[in-house]
Structures are given as structure tokens and as C-alpha cells.
Amino acid sequence: MKTNMSVIGVPMDLGQNRRGVDMGPSALRYAGVIETLQRLKYNVNDLGDIPISRPDNKESRQEDNLRNLHQVAEANQKLAEMAEQEIAKNRFPLILGGDHSIAIGSLAGIAKHYKNLGVIWYDAHGDLNCAETSPSGNIHGMPLAVSLGxxxxxxxxxxxxQPKIKPENIVIVGARSLDPEERELIREKGIKVFTMHEIDRMGMTNVMTETIDYLQENTDGVHLSLDLDGLDPEEAPGVGTPVLGGLSYRESHLAMEMLAESKIITSAEFVEVNPILDDKNKTATLAVGLVGSLFGEKLK
Incomplete structure (x- = not known):
């Protein structure tokens, strides 16, 4: 991995309807993400937070069955431009969310620099909905579909x-809450998915070995998009859409350690930390631990 790193905060909570996740970047910084990276000998440039405009009371919050479409699109345009600029400077972009709608901008900016960008979607959800299939209109349930065009x-x-990425270059890890339309799209597009059932049967070591081998063969860079709700709510209570039966602390650290050893990750984002729903910043602290493992730190 590149030793020069740019950290970008995106205090976005408009892609869903629960307040608090906009404080995720601050919670991650408070939990020591910058100090952790510096201790691991990375040259870190913290670029601060992208400003997010909010709809006023007169402005419609729902457009074409999409919540806060204008503001979400505007913020992701800013993020895409910034991520593209940092990669052009040969710096590793580490993006802190914010809700998962920010992956739209992350992938737009990052994929500009790759012919076959791979994506590891570490998440309880597929995020493969669109306006026609979403029951809520929440854009944080759509970023992977958007990135596919x-x-x-x-x-x-x-x-x-568009599209930013190809379906054959995606691996979803930890899925356990997929809508019927998402399942159909996964089958139609041939997206590789490791559900919790498969992780339980195979073990995380085999899952990550297959994931790494699969992506190394076909891609020229790999983006990790890690939603903290991929972990079990007992481990990560501070998330907006918790789903029981998730990944453990140890499984997740093992996954990050294996990715560190593989050296395939070229960009990353950590999203959906919601301090309002958290217990003494437990989820942000856990996320910082995972960042550490991804960048070479070993659990004692």
C-alpha cells in the first residue's frame, strides 16, 4: 500500500432517515484514526470534512422516490472530485463516513484511475436497490447499484x-439482509457474494483467500467499502441499520489482516458509524482497530 495517505471526512446523513451518522467522521477521529495511521508510519494528510448542504423546509425531501437526491448528488460530486485528485497525486484515499451513499462519490472518483477496479463490499446489505425497488427511497441502500450504472x-x-465498476469485479462479504430484487440482480449480473451462511460454513480464512484470489486475477486495483453494520450489533451497536447474526470482531480483524498481507487494497472507506446510537464510542473505536489491521497492525 502507498505510504502517503489522504483522509477525507464526509459527514453525510441525508442518504437515510436517522440522524447522527453525520458525526461518524468526528467519532472516528476522536477514536484515534489519524494517530493510529501515523503510528504505523503512514504520512497522513487529513483533508477535513466535505461540506454537506441541507434541504430547507420549503424544499422537497423526496424526488423521484429518492430522499434528498439533490444534496446527496452534490456531496458525492465533491467527494468524487477530491478522491480523483488525491489518487492523481499518488496518495491512498481513506474516506470516513457518513452513511453508505458516499460510496457513490468514492467509486466515481477512484474508478477513473483504473480499467478494472475491484470492490470488496463488506456489509450486511447488498445496497443494490434503485428508486423503483426501494421501499424507503433511502439512497444509502443504492450505492452499489448506482456504481453499476x-x-x-x-x-x-x-x-x-458510467458504469464505474463491473459486476464481475465485485465481492460482497457478510450479506444477510438482501431484498428479493437485489437477489435477482445478483443472479442476473453474476456478482460474487459470501453470505453469513457461507462464512459460517467455510470460515473467514477461506472466504478471504477466495476473495483475494478472485480479485487479484481480474483487477488492477481494489477498493474496500466497509459498512460497520457488517459486524454483529453486539460488536458494533452504533449503526443505523443493525442486522443480527453478523461478523465478529475477530473475524473482521482477520479479514483486514489478510487484506493487509495481500497488498491488493488501493483505496478504502469506513461508513455508517452513528455515535448517537453507540455505547461510549465503542463502534468508532472498533472501526479504528479495523483500520489499523488493514494497514498492517497486528492484534497482540
Whole structure:
């Protein structure tokens, strides 16, 4: 991995309807993410937070069955431009969320620099909905679909190109809450998925070995998009959409350690930390521990 790193905070909570996740970047910094990276000998440039505009009371919050479409698209455009600039400087972009809708901008900016960007989607959810299939209109349930070119053009056309990624270059890890339409899209597109059932049967070592081998063969870079709700709520209570039966603390550290050893990760984001729903910043502290493992720290 590159030793020069740029940290970008995206205090976004408009991709869903629970307040608090906009404080995720601050919680991660408070938990010591910058100090952890510096201790691991990375040259860290913290670029601060991208400003997020909010809808006023007169402005419609729902457009084409999409919550806060204009503001989410605007913020992701800013993030895409910033991520693209940092990669052009040969720096590793580490993005702190915010809700998972920010992956739209992350992937738009990062994929500009790769012919076959791989994606590890570490998440309880597939995030493969669109306006027509979403029961809520929450854009944080759509970023993977948007990155495949499926969805509203204000989202799919960020940086004026689409799709950002190819379905055969995606691996979803930890899925346990998939809508019927998402399951159908996964089958149709041939997206590789390791559900919790498969992780339980195979073990995390085999899952990550298959994931790494699969992506090494076909991609020229790999983006890790880690949603803290991929972990079990007992481990990570401070998330907006918890789902029981998730990944453990130890499984997740093992996954990050194996990715560190593989040296395939070229960009990353950690999202959906919600301090309001947390217990003494437990989830942010756990997330910082995972960041440490991803960048070479070993559990004692």
C-alpha cells in the first residue's frame, strides 16, 4: 500500500432517515484514526470534512422516490472530485463516513484511475436497490447499484461516465439482509457474494483467500467499502441499520489482516458509524482497530 495517505471526512446523513451518522467522521477521529495511521508510519494528510448542504423546509425531501437526491448528488460530486485528485497525486484515499451513499462519490472518483477496479463490499446489505425497488427511497441502500450504472442519472453520471465498476469485479462479504430484487440482480449480473451462511460454513480464512484470489486475477486495483453494520450489533451497536447474526470482531480483524498481507487494497472507506446510537464510542473505536489491521497492525 502507498505510504502517503489522504483522509477525507464526509459527514453525510441525508442518504437515510436517522440522524447522527453525520458525526461518524468526528467519532472516528476522536477514536484515534489519524494517530493510529501515523503510528504505523503512514504520512497522513487529513483533508477535513466535505461540506454537506441541507434541504430547507420549503424544499422537497423526496424526488423521484429518492430522499434528498439533490444534496446527496452534490456531496458525492465533491467527494468524487477530491478522491480523483488525491489518487492523481499518488496518495491512498481513506474516506470516513457518513452513511453508505458516499460510496457513490468514492467509486466515481477512484474508478477513473483504473480499467478494472475491484470492490470488496463488506456489509450486511447488498445496497443494490434503485428508486423503483426501494421501499424507503433511502439512497444509502443504492450505492452499489448506482456504481453499476443502475439508478437516477444525477447519481450514475457523476464525473460524466458510467458504469464505474463491473459486476464481475465485485465481492460482497457478510450479506444477510438482501431484498428479493437485489437477489435477482445478483443472479442476473453474476456478482460474487459470501453470505453469513457461507462464512459460517467455510470460515473467514477461506472466504478471504477466495476473495483475494478472485480479485487479484481480474483487477488492477481494489477498493474496500466497509459498512460497520457488517459486524454483529453486539460488536458494533452504533449503526443505523443493525442486522443480527453478523461478523465478529475477530473475524473482521482477520479479514483486514489478510487484506493487509495481500497488498491488493488501493483505496478504502469506513461508513455508517452513528455515535448517537453507540455505547461510549465503542463502534468508532472498533472501526479504528479495523483500520489499523488493514494497514498492517497486528492484534497482540
Amino acid at each position: 443502475i439508478g437516477h442519472e444525477k447519481l450514475t453520471n457523476i464525473l460524466d461516465y
